[in-house]
Amino acid sequence: MLQAESQRHSRSWSIARRLFGISLLLILVQAMGSSVVTTQLRRHFFHEFLENTLSRQIVSSYNVISDRLDQLSVEEAYACCSLEDYRNWLDGLSFENGKVGLIIGEAGLQATRDADRFYKTSELSGYAKETIASVSGFKINASDNEAPLAVKAVKLPGGPETGFYVYMRPVYSMPLVRTLVQIKMVSELVLMLLLALALLVSLRLIFRPVRRIQSELSGIELNHLERADLSSRDRPREFQPLLQEFNAMVERLRRSSADQKQFASTISHEFRTPMTVISGFIQSVLNRDNDLRRQSRDALILANQEVLRLNRMLSDLLDLSRADNNQLKLRQEPFDCLKSLHDSFNLAKITHPNNNFSLHVHSDASPIWAIGDVDRLTQCLHNLVGNAVKYSAENSTIELHLNQHEGNIVISVVDHGQGIPEDQHEIIFQRFQRAEGVILHRGDSSSGLGLSIVQTLMKGMGGNVHVESHIGIGSRFVLTLQQTEI
Incomplete structure (x- = not known):
């Protein structure tokens, strides 16, 4: 018996553990998915795409400076390079919305016109040197208080004295970055919706035993308690005590109902014979004794009516008892x-x-x-x-x-x-x-x-x-x- 009880419990499972495990798993999957999506998007847009974009945008201004270097005479090339040369090479180049071009080399740093409106010379120098030191010549400089800057550095033709041409622009002004933020928000929203849907489906699967028990309970009929037991096989462990108590209650009701039916059947059987005898005796007295006083005759008639009524009631009780026990035979x-x-x-x-x-x-x-x-x-x-x-x-x-x-x-x-x-x-x-x-x-x-x-x-x-x-x-x-x- 202990072995059977152990096997029965081994087939049960915990609804709380399943709910906790599935919820934890879904949360972890959502967090990992969000992190992967964010990382991939940042890497792609902030590095690959922005680097390619700046490489294309720097070409025109770089070509202008390169052409001007090619036009230097031999004497000018030997005398190169000073800040005045850098200024001449950048002459005519103009950018808007915080975009800046600059040349940094042995002679120092020279930026395009209006650069000082947006940045300090020390900031420009720091951005330029960090970008030149990077492997790819591209870098995104960002801080908590300032908008991020995308910076691209290219070596100008000639020796180290010609320096590097550096092009930078604020990232926030790029429509693509705004698209990136929108994509990130949409992706996280979709992940959350998928998480909610998965959790809803999981909960419906988990609570399927509850609906099955509810369906079984609604099908129980008072006159058919022999089929009212609820199986505890493959049911959640939390429901086991409830099912055991319910089945015990059904067994008590079954015994009580059987006792009541047996009592009604026994009473009906045992009382019908004496009632029939009493009724027959009263009828015999009424039929044979013509000397009864009217008061006595009326009393006997009333007594006989009550006996007949009681006999009919016993017959009705017996029929109902038979119907309850599925023993009432009716011709069809x-x-x-x-x-x-x-x-x-x-x-x-x-x-x-x-x-x-x-x-x-x-x-x-x-x-x-x-x-x-x-x-x-x-x-x-x-x-x-x-x-x-x-x-x-x-x-x-x-x-x-x-x-x-x-x-x-x-x-x-x-x-x-x-x-x-x-x-x-x-x-x-x-x-x-x-x-x-x-x-x-x-x-x-x-x-x-x-x-x-x-x-x-x-x-x-x-x-x-x-x-x-x-x-x-x-x-x-x-x-x-x-x-x-x-």
Whole structure:
């Protein structure tokens, strides 16, 4: 048993651990993806693309300076190079929006016009020397307080005295850098959306057992507790105690229900025989003794009526107990429901002579065949007619109707009594329940089982029963059975 318990727990899993693990994994993947994307974009745009861009932009001004160097005479070449020479080579070159060109060499540093508006000489010298010292001759100089500068340095023709031509421009003025920022933001947003989607899918997969348990719980019926156990196999470990407690509760309910059903069945069986004996004895006394005083005879008649009522109640309890245990046997065979209705009509007139009964058959067919149990249909009609008599005034008319509708036989019992409140239409079909606010005649009583028996029998025959009622107008109880042809 311990081994089985160990195996069962080994097949369970922790929903909390899975949720934590998946969330952590997704966060790490998102962070790594964002870092890789950012690094690659920065490397590509800030280095490769900007370097190529500056290499193209520096060509025209570099060619101007190179041409001017080529035009130097021999004497000028020997006398080269001074800051005045640098200034002459840069003469006419002009840049905007913070772009600067400069020559730096043995003679010093000379920048293009208006360079001092944007940068100090020391700053220009520092940027130029750092770029010249780099392997590629390209560098991005950035600080927290200043906009980044892209700097490109190219050696001018000649010896070291001619120096380097350096071209620089602010990076923020480039539309491509703004595009870079937008791409970065969009990429991170997409990654976050993908993360949220992946997390949502993961959570749906993780909580699938919860939905499965919910579905199983919604399918449990009180009368079928033998199928109410919930399997704990392959369920989250957090649910194991809950499932065990639920199954234990179901077992307790099952035992309690079985005890109640057994009690009702036993009581019904054990009481019916003495009730029959008592009723028979009272009938014998009433039939053979003509010398009874009127008061004694009335008392015996009342006692016999109560015995018969109790016997009917026991029969109803026994039928309900059998239905609960799936032991109620109902025939499913064709029968002439028109004949059954006529028999019930004639029986009602004999049983209740103080009421008026009318029969209305809304069909020219004869016989009219239905599927079910003819004896149980008679029992249902007897119960409905009895209720109609109880809740109607004396001499009132009680109607029995038969219709054919969409392949069904529809039988209605209509009274013109007190009526039933609309909020009580479902309750009256429950066991031991009566409609509130409805008054019985003096001397009448109700066990609250009759309509429950009718509903149980009609469902067992594949039909149904419902009520249509209005206060002060009356009630219509409708029985529906499947029609057939022979």
